[in-house]
Amino acid sequence: MTWVSAIVHGILLGGFYALLATGLALMFGVMRIINLAHGSLALIGAYMAFLFVEHAHISPYLALAPILPVALVAGYALQRTMLERSLRAGQLVPLLTTFGLLIVIANLLQYFFSPDVHSLDEGRIGAAAWNVSSALAIPWFDVLTLGIAVFLLGGLQLVLQHTQLGRELRATAEDPDTAELVGVNARAVYARATAIAVATAALAGVFYGMRTSFDPNAGAAELLYAFEAVVIGGIGSLWGTLWGGIVLGVAQLVGAQINTEYFALSGHVVFLAVLVVRVAIQGGRLTLVPRRAT
Amino acid sequence: MSVASVAARDARIQRWTPLSVAFTGGLAGIVAVLAFAPVVLGENSQNNLIQLYFLIIMAMMWNALAGYGGLVSVGQQGFIGIGAYAAVFLSVQHSLNPYLSMLLATFVGAALAIPVAAVVLWFKHGAFAIATWVVAEAFAIVVSLDPNPAIGGGTGTSALLPFNLRYTPTQRLHYTYWAALGAVAVLLLLLFVLLRSRLGGSLQAIRDDEEAAASVGVRVLLGKGILFVVAGAGSAAAGTIILAWQLSILPLGPDSIFGIDWTAKMIFMVLVGGLGTFEGPIIGAVALYVLQTYGPNGGVWYFVLLGGIAIGFALFLPRGIWGTIQERFNVQLLPVGYRLRNVTTGRGTA
Numbered sequence: 001m002t003w004v005s006a007i008v009h010g011i012l013l014g015g016f017y018a019l020l021a022t023g024l025a026l027m028f029g030v031m032r033i034i035n036l037a038h039g040s041l042a043l044i045g046a047y048m049a050f051l052f053v054e055h056a057h058i059s060p061y062l063a064l065a066p067i068l069p070v071a072l073v074a075g076y077a078l079q080r081t082m083l084e085r086s087l088r089a090g091q092l093v094p095l096l097t098t099f100g101l102l103i104v105i106a107n108l109l110q111y112f113f114s115p116d117v118h119s120l121d122e123g124r125i126g127a128a129a130w131n132v133s134s135a136l137a138i139p140w141f142d143v144l145t146l147g148i149a150v151f152l153l154g155g156l157q158l159v160l161q162h163t164q165l166g167r168e169l170r171a172t173a174e175d176p177d178t179a180e181l182v183g184v185n186a187r188a189v190y191a192r193a194t195a196i197a198v199a200t201a202a203l204a205g206v207f208y209g210m211r212t213s214f215d216p217n218a219g220a221a222e223l224l225y226a227f228e229a230v231v232i233g234g235i236g237s238l239w240g241t242l243w244g245g246i247v248l249g250v251a252q253l254v255g256a257q258i259n260t261e262y263f264a265l266s267g268h269v270v271f272l273a274v275l276v277v278r279v280a281i282q283g284g285r286l287t288l289v290p291r292r293a294t
Numbered sequence: 295m296s297v298a299s300v301a302a303r304d305a306r307i308q309r310w311t312p313l314s315v316a317f318t319g320g321l322a323g324i325v326a327v328l329a330f331a332p333v334v335l336g337e338n339s340q341n342n343l344i345q346l347y348f349l350i351i352m353a354m355m356w357n358a359l360a361g362y363g364g365l366v367s368v369g370q371q372g373f374i375g376i377g378a379y380a381a382v383f384l385s386v387q388h389s390l391n392p393y394l395s396m397l398l399a400t401f402v403g404a405a406l407a408i409p410v411a412a413v414v415l416w417f418k419h420g421a422f423a424i425a426t427w428v429v430a431e432a433f434a435i436v437v438s439l440d441p442n443p444a445i446g447g448g449t450g451t452s453a454l455l456p457f458n459l460r461y462t463p464t465q466r467l468h469y470t471y472w473a474a475l476g477a478v479a480v481l482l483l484l485l486f487v488l489l490r491s492r493l494g495g496s497l498q499a500i501r502d503d504e505e506a507a508a509s510v511g512v513r514v515l516l517g518k519g520i521l522f523v524v525a526g527a528g529s530a531a532a533g534t535i536i537l538a539w540q541l542s543i544l545p546l547g548p549d550s551i552f553g554i555d556w557t558a559k560m561i562f563m564v565l566v567g568g569l570g571t572f573e574g575p576i577i578g579a580v581a582l583y584v585l586q587t588y589g590p591n592g593g594v595w596y597f598v599l600l601g602g603i604a605i606g607f608a609l610f611l612p613r614g615i616w617g618t619i620q621e622r623f624n625v626q627l628l629p630v631g632y633r634l635r636n637v638t639t640g641r642g643t644a
Contacts, residue, residue: 032419034420034421036368085609086608091364091419092360092419095366096366096565096605096608097609099368099557099601099604100558100561103555103597103600103604106597107593107595107597108598111598220554224428224431228428261435269432271428272425275425
């Protein structure tokens with residue numbers, strides 16, 4: 001029964017990884033860049049929620065109301081000031097600048113909030129669980145997280161398929177130059193994609209802060225998990241991100257069931273194994289970054 | 295008359311210029327002079343130079359990957375850590391001479407880079423970056439879970455004993471100094487020879503356009519693989535020098551030997567010095583050394599500055615200090631490239 005419990009909790013944990021990975025997948029899908037600062041941006045969301053809880057005495061859920069619009073604007077500004085310039089300079093530069101951002105954010109957070117751990121109160125739902133049996137309890141908070149991830153991914157899918165913004169995003173992802181020719185402002189589309197991505201990062205960050213205590217260096221580790229979810233699920237597919245997150249979550253918790261210290265390691269091993277299998281199946285023609293038509 | 299034949303008549307391909315001959319000779323001379331530092335300089339200066347040497351090695355290796363292979367690795371700290379731990383394992387567990395252990399550990403780094411390359415080189419750009427990071431994390435976790443007392447698990451380990459058994463602290467300083475200088479010289483020479491060989495040309499082709507390179511017969515994976523193995527060995531060598539210099543190491547945490555901060559430093563050095571230039575990493579290492587010595591003391595602001603300057607260079611001066619100088623004045627001190635020299639005007643272009 002403990003194994004069943006590990007798998008069920010792994011699926012729920014996967015929901016959280018999918019939530020964190022959504023913005024990463026969106027930015028990669030549209031701009032072909034991997035934002036190495038994504039986890040750190042999520043962490044800023046968690047720290048902002050902490051400030052609202054401390055000083056305005058509101059719940060972290062309510063704190064999302066001011067945080068999400070701020071994150072949208074911040075994402076738009078980030079694209080317009082930094083990422084746009086990096087994108088023009090080729091494939092390597094966005095990696096280098098977002099990595100620099102990761103280092104800067106982690107250390108600024110450490111300066112302003114000390115290296116100590118912080119946490120957010122998840123409210124009454126935190127302690128509540130559905131006791132399926134004596135060995136299996138399903139925490140409602142984890143179900144809520146998974147539900148929000150599904151809702152977010154489904155919502156994005158609908159936006160991509162049925163709205164003007166979605167059509168522009170898909171067209172720009174396919175070929176920015178041609179999209180420009182038919183009247184799409186690629187720069188504005190990129191900025192909107194980043195705005196959405198940063199807002200989802202902040203949302204995931206607040207949930208992360210409620211799940212577990214966090215410190216200024218947590219962003220990098222969580223980014224790694226989120227990225228593993230994106231890659232396992234198959235880059236470019238939004239629903240794949242959810243499956244990837246679930247595979248990773250189950251791998252980690254089943255590994256932890258064998259030995260608690262194997263949590264992160266078993267996730268990494270499954271990630272690398274998935275890569276090797278995929279390379280073997282595709283006969284070595286794996287290119288995660290397809291060439292753009294020019 | 296076609297343009298090509300005009301070029302063929304008026305231009306000669308030139309590898310060495312008088313300046314680069316003088317400088318290459320001068321560099322060999324500088325290394326020879328630096329070898330006498332332990333006789334002349336005090337302990338402090340030697341310690342500082344050792345730091346500068348392992349920074350130069352790390353910058354050179356990262357630049358070899360990113361600047362020549364187009365491979366942005368966020369996982370070289372994995373090889374730094376493996377090098378240091380392999381040296382501890384050989385010298386503590388098997389009682390080998392610590393300097394011999396350091397040499398062997400360098401080859402361990404190279405050997406380990408082969409299977410890693412077989413997995414991560416299928417990826418490009420960001421995916422490659424993350425894959426290398428995952429591998430480095432996995433190395434760190436495996437080491438931290440090792441119950442062997444020589445490895446020390448999560449609490450770290452020390453190479454104090456094997457050094458103290460054989461050497462006095464002064465001897466250790468001198469030998470570590472020479473080992474570090476020797477490693478810089480050997481790796482510099484290795485990269486120099488590699489980049490002047492056929493491989494150098496293939497690598498440039500790969501960096502500029504991988505598919506086009508493959509279509510004209512460049513063996514893309516082999517080229518990248520050789521770079522990755524050399525960088526693995528070099529990073530492991532840097533790790534062994536760090537071990538000999540600071541003696542105790544930790545596997546996990548921000549100040550650990552597997553820490554991501556090493557990658558932050560490598561990126562800083564290469565971006566500041568000049569990505570894809572042979573001389574740039576040395577300049578970048580000196581710049582980082584200056585920042586470390588004269589910059590903010592608190593770790594936090596040091597890293598904020600480090601990341602901020604790196605971003606600034608990436609966005610506004612992407613060729614770095616040396617790349618910009620090279621472009622403006624058309625000089626190359628170490629002849630790794632080809633230059634066209636116009637016979638009639640006597641002017642050369644890189």
